[in-house]
Amino acid sequence: MLVKKTADIRYSEVTPKDTYLNRRRFLSAVPLAGAAFFTTRASAAAKLAAIKGPFSTDEKPTAFADVASYNNFYEFGTGKDDPSKSAGRLKTSPWSIAVEGAVAKPQVFDLDAVMKMAPLEERIYRHRCVEAWSIVVPWIGFPLNVLIKAVEPTAKAKFVAFQSLYDPKQMPAARYAGIAFPYVEGLRIDEAMHPLALLCFGMYGQVLPNQDGAPVRLVVPWKYGFKSIKSIVKIKFVEKEPPTTWNLSSAREYGFYSNVNPTVDHPRWSQASERRLGEFLKRKTLMFNGYGDQVASLYAGMDLRKNY
Numbered sequence: 001m002l003v004k005k006t007a008d009i010r011y012s013e014v015t016p017k018d019t020y021l022n023r024r025r026f027l028s029a030v031p032l033a034g035a036a037f038f039t040t041r042a043s044a045a046a047k048l049a050a051i052k053g054p055f056s057t058d059e060k061p062t063a064f065a066d067v068a069s070y071n072n073f074y075e076f077g078t079g080k081d082d083p084s085k086s087a088g089r090l091k092t093s094p095w096s097i098a099v100e101g102a103v104a105k106p107q108v109f110d111l112d113a114v115m116k117m118a119p120l121e122e123r124i125y126r127h128r129c130v131e132a133w134s135i136v137v138p139w140i141g142f143p144l145n146v147l148i149k150a151v152e153p154t155a156k157a158k159f160v161a162f163q164s165l166y167d168p169k170q171m172p173a174a175r176y177a178g179i180a181f182p183y184v185e186g187l188r189i190d191e192a193m194h195p196l197a198l199l200c201f202g203m204y205g206q207v208l209p210n211q212d213g214a215p216v217r218l219v220v221p222w223k224y225g226f227k228s229i230k231s232i233v234k235i236k237f238v239e240k241e242p243p244t245t246w247n248l249s250s251a252r253e254y255g256f257y258s259n260v261n262p263t264v265d266h267p268r269w270s271q272a273s274e275r276r277l278g279e280f281l282k283r284k285t286l287m288f289n290g291y292g293d294q295v296a297s298l299y300a301g302m303d304l305r306k307n308y
């Protein structure tokens with residue numbers, strides 16, 4: 001499939017219909033063995049060109065197949081293999097993000113316009129799920145602060161609230177998930193402005209598979225995975241700490257901050273170690289998921305046992 005330059009790529013060009021048509025065109029020209037290979041969703045996805053961004057770990061990325069088949073995306077079911085089986089039906093184009101609240105320039109952005117705000121970067125980040133599994137992923141995106149600066153937050157913008165798409169028609173399994181939708185998340189404004197916080201459109205050189213949060217998600221690598229909200233449709237700047245889905249569901253287990261912290265156990269299990277997908281032995285979990293040098297100063301003076 002064609003490799004496009006960053007400036008040329010538009011999410012509307014990579015609709016399921018387009019990839020389907022391209023695949024059909026390709027299939028008619030190749031023998032059957034090749035056809036079987038090209039029917040996997042991975043190889044059907046459009047490529048995204050990206051420059052190398054800062055902060056990458058030199059650890060080996062987890063296999064794409066694991067990252068794209070072992071997921072949490074409760075809108076599509078609670079089983080780890082549910083999203084990869086059923087998120088394919090999600091319509092990711094056209095897509096827009098409403099940015100509103102305490103900003104000088106509220107706006108509804110078309111995703112294509114957002115993707116052109118800055119060069120796409122590839123950043124290999126560790127990602128630690130609260131359920132004690134972890135992955136290393138070459139994400140593609142740019143700092144969330146690019147979008148934030150574009151709308152000019154006012155002095156009242158102390159927090160940023162994020163909301164996922166909730167469309168029961170496309171997400172029939174959601175009503176059995178046991179949590180409220182739409183999925184919501186939040187960051188303090190200084191966390192959201194931190195250069196590590198990524199607005200993410202792709203991974204492994206291609207657009208995000210639907211099950212990983214297409215067409216746009218957050219990646220907040222020093223926090224437990226649930227802070228990295230998927231399929232974002234709204235971003236609102238607010239004065240007070242906004243509600244977050246897992247805190248609403250169980251405040252005792254999930255706090256607002258949710259920084260990766262091996263010394264604060266989840267009430268039902270230890271957070272001291274983690275299992276990297278594809279590996280057998282567990283490894284020690286690092287404070288702030290190993291990003292302490294970059295982010296510890298954000299929490300100077302805070303009791304991280306209370307603010308879990």
Ligand SMILES: Nc1nc2c(c(=O)[nH]1)N[C@H]1C(S)=C(S)[C@@H](COP(=O)(O)O)O[C@H]1N2
Nearest residue numbers: 071072073074129164183212225226228230
């Ligand atoms: N909208 C939405 N975003 C979500 C979730 C979800 O259920 N719905 N799950 C979260 C959790 S718990 C994790 S660990 C990560 C998983 O991202 P991945 O499946 O790409 O690894 O997505 C997060 N974002």
Ligand SMILES: [Mo]
Nearest residue numbers: 129130225226
């Ligand atoms: Mo998670």
